[in-house]
Amino acid sequence: MKIRLVLVCMTFLFSTSNLLSQNFVKVGAEQTEEYLPLLKNKRVAVLANQSSLIHKTHMVDSLLSLNISVEKIFCPEHGFRGETEAGKQIQNYIDKKTKLPVVSLYGKNKKPQSEDLKNIDIFVFDIQDVGVRFYTYISTLHYVMEACAENDIKLIVFDRPNPNGFYVDGPVLKTKFSSFVGMHTVPVVHGLTIGEYAKMIIGENWLSNNKNCELQVIMCQNYSHETLYELPVNPSPNLPNMESVYLYPSLCFFEGTAMSIGRGTEKPFQILGHPDWQIGDFYFTPKSLQGICENPKFLNQKCRGIELSKKDSERILENPLINIKYLCDAYLIFEEKDKFFNDFFIKLAGTPELQKQITEGKTADEIKKSWKKGLKKFKKIRVKYLLYEDFE
Numbered sequence: 001m002k003i004r005l006v007l008v009c010m011t012f013l014f015s016t017s018n019l020l021s022q023n024f025v026k027v028g029a030e031q032t033e034e035y036l037p038l039l040k041n042k043r044v045a046v047l048a049n050q051s052s053l054i055h056k057t058h059m060v061d062s063l064l065s066l067n068i069s070v071e072k073i074f075c076p077e078h079g080f081r082g083e084t085e086a087g088k089q090i091q092n093y094i095d096k097k098t099k100l101p102v103v104s105l106y107g108k109n110k111k112p113q114s115e116d117l118k119n120i121d122i123f124v125f126d127i128q129d130v131g132v133r134f135y136t137y138i139s140t141l142h143y144v145m146e147a148c149a150e151n152d153i154k155l156i157v158f159d160r161p162n163p164n165g166f167y168v169d170g171p172v173l174k175t176k177f178s179s180f181v182g183m184h185t186v187p188v189v190h191g192l193t194i195g196e197y198a199k200m201i202i203g204e205n206w207l208s209n210n211k212n213c214e215l216q217v218i219m220c221q222n223y224s225h226e227t228l229y230e231l232p233v234n235p236s237p238n239l240p241n242m243e244s245v246y247l248y249p250s251l252c253f254f255e256g257t258a259m260s261i262g263r264g265t266e267k268p269f270q271i272l273g274h275p276d277w278q279i280g281d282f283y284f285t286p287k288s289l290q291g292i293c294e295n296p297k298f299l300n301q302k303c304r305g306i307e308l309s310k311k312d313s314e315r316i317l318e319n320p321l322i323n324i325k326y327l328c329d330a331y332l333i334f335e336e337k338d339k340f341f342n343d344f345f346i347k348l349a350g351t352p353e354l355q356k357q358i359t360e361g362k363t364a365d366e367i368k369k370s371w372k373k374g375l376k377k378f379k380k381i382r383v384k385y386l387l388y389e390d391f392e
Contacts (some may be wrong), residue, residue, distance in 0.1 A: 025229060028158035028195070028218035029054045029126050032066075035156060035218050039068045042121040045112075045153075047074040047105070047144060050081055051128030051160075051233050059126050059158070060098060070100060071120060076127060076140040077106040078236045083291045106136075110180065111143035117151045125157045128235045129194045131164035132249050133173065134181040134348050138197055142183055145201055149211035157217045159195035159387070161229035163245050166391050167191060167320030168382065170249065172374035173350030182350045187371070187378055188322060189249050191225060192385065199385040217387065224389035228317065237292040244269040246313035250323040253354075256345025259330055260303055264289055264296025272326065273305020274298075279333060282307040325364040332361075 028034075029052065044063070046052075052059040063070050073080055079090050080102050090104040103116050117123075125144055127137045141157075148155045170188025178184070184206055192200065195217035200206075202213055223229070230242055239245050244267075251269050254261045262271040264286030271284055275298055284303050286296035308326075316323065334340045337359070346352050357367050383390070 025161055025223045025227065026221040027160045028220055029059045029062075029160075031158075031218050031221070032062075035124075035158070036066060036068070038156065038216070039063070039122060039124075041069075043069050043071045043119055044122050044124060045072045045074060045117065045120045046070055046124045046126070047076065047140070048080065048124075048126050049076060049078060049128075050083075051231075051235055052126040052158075053233060060100075063124075064098065070098075072116070073098070073100050073102045074105055074112060074116075074144070075102055077136045079104075079106075083237075088294075105140050105143065110140065112147035114147075114151055117147060117153060120151075120153055123148050123153050123155050125155060125194070125198075126160075127194065128160050128231060128233070129162065129197075130235055130239065130245055130248060131162035131189060131191065131193075132252070133170070133184075133186055133188050133190060133350065134252055135248075136180055138194070139180045139183050141194065141198060142201055142206065145198065145213040145215070146207050146211065149207055149213040152214075154214045154216065155198070157195045157198050157215065159193050159217050159220050161220055161223050161227060162191070162193045162225075163229050163231055163242070164189055164249060165191050165193060165225045166228065168375060168379060169320070169322045169371070170375075171349055171351050171354055171371055172378055177346060177350050177352070179347045181347050185378075187375055188350075190378075191382060191391075193220070193387065195219065196385045196387050199387070200382070203385055204381065219387055225386075225391040226389065238263060238268040240266075240268065243308075243310050243313040246316045247308055250316070250326055251308075253324075253327050253345065253348055254330070256342055256348045257327075257330070258334065258336075258340050258342070260284075260286060260297045260305075262286075263293040264299065267307065267309065268293070270309045271305060271307050272330065273303035274334070275301045275303050276335070277304045277333070280305040321368070323364075324367050328358055328362075328364050328367070331358050 046060055048060055054062045089107040091107055092104050093102050095102050129137050168189055168191040172187045173182045173185050198215055234240050248269050251261045259274050262268045265284050282305055286298050288294050331340055341355055345355055
């Protein structure tokens with residue numbers, strides 16, 4: 001794979017500068033010549049968060065400075081400024097800086113209501129995704145597309161690279177187990193940018209009542225799925241660095257178990273442990289961190305376990321796959337096996353098979369082999385919606 005050649009460069013870049021993302025890749029929001037004519041003299045709604053930057057300036061601030069009539073801001077999980085912890089509901093409010101109304105799509109409603117879209121001509125979606133099914137921004141995208149379709153509003157997606165866009169892996173969701181942490185029949189790592197994903201939502205008729213959303217994607221320049229893209233800003237409070245972004249597809253399953261993955265510490269999605277574990281040489285104590293994780297699992301309890309961090313994330317770059325062995329090994333070690341999984345696990349997995357396979361003692365290799373048929377079928381669908389050169 002060509003990605004291995006890129007890896008040599010990226011190992012150096014991790015310790016020096018963010019050369020690929022800052023100097024080479026040009027994100028959709030930076031293509032002002034492409035979309036300003038579309039927004040001129042239009043009443044615009046924007047879905048954005050702290051990642052919606054044009055260089056170092058927030059995209060909303062840029063649009064306002066260019067005399068674009070931004071009428072309203074919508075925000076996803078974590079809020080418009082990215083200061084709200086995972087899972088915490090957000091209420092509507094007025095943004096202090098812009099004085100614009102902010103409509104929460106992670107509170108009373110997850111879908112824009114018709115009254116929210118009155119007098120709106122165009123809806124702009126600009127969010128940095130991480131390319132993982134249970135990361136909720138693609139669910140928010142789905143609901144925004146439905147609302148735009150129902151209210152005859154054009155949607156413009158400012159595309160951004162997928163930092164996990166160099167592979168496809170994981171169990172494919174079964175429709176019966178659809179939820180906000182997994183709405184579509186895709187694997188855990190889908191290998192699509194947010195713009196490509198929007199095209200797939202339309203092309204696969206996933207919008208309710210087979211409605212059609214008028215979509216335009218402002219593409220990235222100098223990006224392909226072979227590019228390892230280092231994020232210039234944290235996509236959410238508990239993904240603080242690239243190590244956590246790369247480990248997230250493998251470790252988020254633990255949110256549906258009795259284990260801690262480090263929420264409430266400086267290393268979320270980089271460590272793994274439990275107060276009763278008798279293995280590992282790493283100790284951590286989750287604390288309440290305002291705006292990041294205010295009530296973490298095992299609050300103020302000393303946990304023992306393992307630190308994954310950079311070494312393990314580099315293994316994922318060398319062999320782009322979900323590491324399900326973490327989960328299999330943790331279950332084998334855990335003494336009270338009937339208390340290992342909780343009700344959230346099947347929602348994250350998108351299928352009951354994974355939990356069943358683990359409890360039956362299947363090996364990681366056996367489990368991954370069972371994913372092959374679903375992944376092969378998905379890859380044939382995925383290729384129809386690619387906007388950029390693929391990794392295969």
